[in-house]
Amino acid sequence: MPHTEIDLYEKPVSSNRLFEGKIINLRQDEVMLPNGRTVTREVVEHPGAVAVVPITKTGQVVLVRQFRHPVGRIILEVPAGKLDRNEKPEDCALRELAEETGFVANKLHKLTSMYTTPGFSNEVIHLYLAEDLVESDQRPDEDEFIKTEQYTPEQIRQMIRSGEICDAKSLVALCLAGI
Structure with missing residues (x-):
């Protein structure tokens, strides 16, 4: 029953x-x-977070490569970051995109919100698609060392299949963005 x-x-x-x-x-x-x-x-x-799939006017996907201490390796992922106190997810998405990639988005579309690991955490991550990008200055936090890279959707799909792109937020966001 x-x-x-x-x-x-x-x-x-x-x-x-x-x-x-x-x-x-x-x-x-x-x-x-x-x-x-x-x-x-x-x-x-956890206060919550955002992740953004930025797509340039030429159709390239902007990713960031950075060392992630908890897993002890360099990860290729979509730009992402933690919500500040009382910050709206949309504002955080635009801020993180600019800080980590140097791009400003004229169009931002919400893809979904999801629990990252509901078995032990209350973290919610809000996923966005950013389009109509304008290049600006990259402004990472002083403790962030990030390399920004651009790939075609086919390259992204191949990196997903090969396991090079392996973190959950990036996989879900890229799939929902239709990459």
Whole structure:
């Protein structure tokens, strides 16, 4: 017999903040399961983020190459960044695009919003398509070392197939953008 949606909810019992950081917080929650058992859940709290698929007037896709410490390697990805406090996702998308690539978008289309890892984090990332780009000055944060590169859609598809483009936000955003 199928469960009703209400049968799936976990009821909060208690919550304990374990860590407060610059980007994330970590808490440990105790919840009651639908069957009455109590279990512990660890939750990474994140303010949210954006990712942008920039397409130039000539149809090239702009990507950034940067070292990602948590995975210990250089990753080729769409421009992305964390939302500032009270920042609208659209404003963040335009800001991150300009900072990381030096391009300003005259057209910005929302593709979707998605949870990145709902098993342990509340992070939501908002995905955008940026078009009608105008070149400006790249202004990465002082702790960002980024190389901007441009590829054709066919090159992008090949890099997805080969695994060179391998992070989830980029894969989803590029697919939703029709690349």
